[in-house]
Amino acid sequence: MNLRILARISVFSLLVVAFGAQVSLGGTAVVEPSAADRGREALTSRSFLKPEWSLEIYERVASLWEDKAPDPNTDPERYALAFARRYGLHPAPFPNDGLPMGLKRSTDPTTGRQGLQVDCLVCHGGSIGGQSFVGLGNSQLDMIGLYQDFFQADGRPIFFTGFTVNTVRGAVNAGQMAAVLISLRKPDLSRRLIPVLHGSKFPETDVPAWWNIKYKETTYYDGRTDARSVRSNMQFMLGEKSREQFEELEPTFADILAYLNSIEAPEYPFPIDAELAVRGRSIFENQCAKCHGTYVDEPSYPNLIIELDRIGTDPVRALAPSDLLVSHYNSTWFAEEYPVDELMTGYQAPPLEGVWATAPYLHNGSIPTLEHLLDSSSRPDRFRRPPSTDFEHYDTDRVGWRVEVLEPVSAEAAKRDRDRSIFDTSRYGLGNQGHTFGDALSPDERRAVIEYLKTL
Known part of the structure; x- marks a missing residue:
């Protein structure tokens, strides 16, 4: 398996904010960039991985589309829109060589070969109402569709990972990617010939918003990783980087986290x-505040991890990391400062700033709106997600996405379904049960809570 195709950057979480400093050059005050400024520049302008595909693949891939694509040379804007809609990508709100967020020009430092690679914003760059945001989870992304088309257009073998990447748009399986990559390294990060057979099986999940990580002491959906860890967020480059390269890049990733x-x-x-x-x-x-915090004046966030039997949501993601995977990860360089908690409790109750923009809800994206979240009896079991994040598909009353509710099908039929616009809660790890705390509210109380959540 070509491990470079799995490499990308995932959720970053470091509770540090650095500020710019002034120095004097010949009597003139010069403001040095802060860690946050340096981090933004690194995140949006650099590619940390070698190119996976040629530069021409951006245009060549349209030959695989069912409908005739706009000409990328005479009508580049319409082509870019068609490209973005097909794969669920969004315009970059920063200079990016005309490419959408998530794709980056890259140069192989050894050979000088130029090409394209994905970066962290393929998952962590989204849009809503026609405006793109760094740090908004990409609820439209079709990761497997992008990889399959790119590899086919490149004339290479069919893209294969050995695990589910995504069955529905907007979901990704970053957990299994990381588990596969770390299994192929020894504690000193030298390569293993035989992977660690850790037995973990992660499901696809929703992509959380980055703007809330500054409140967290622990991170990832299970809250088992210290939020101060820089190294844990570099593990998606294990398909390519050496121990020495990781050490060299660590200060840059600290800036990115800032x-x-x-x-x-x-x-x-x-x-x-x-x-x-x-x-x-x-x-x-x-x-709700006991778990999710308060948001008046100075936000106060309790950082609670809720037991599985209390939260009641689909347990697959929380149960996915095996003891062997955790112990192997904790033996490596990545966990020298901040090891993963060996005890599994459940799911971390997230902060809720900007919750209006982060639909669909729960860790697996199984619930379209806040009203569905607060009234479990109303949740659809099978539905079609909207074709874009334009406001014409946004429900301002329920707060979230308008979806087409579909009739249930058998579990076997759901598993065979290749329409990745359809979300089926019978699939592995995609259940919509649990978090029934809003059921006790009256309809008027529920409506009032939803109105308040719009203000966060």
């Missing part, structure tokens, strides 16, 4: 019923 901790959530762009929101705040602080 930038991510400076990101602020976008404000809700539609009118809010202020009186109703005040009522909702009171209900929220009585019913």
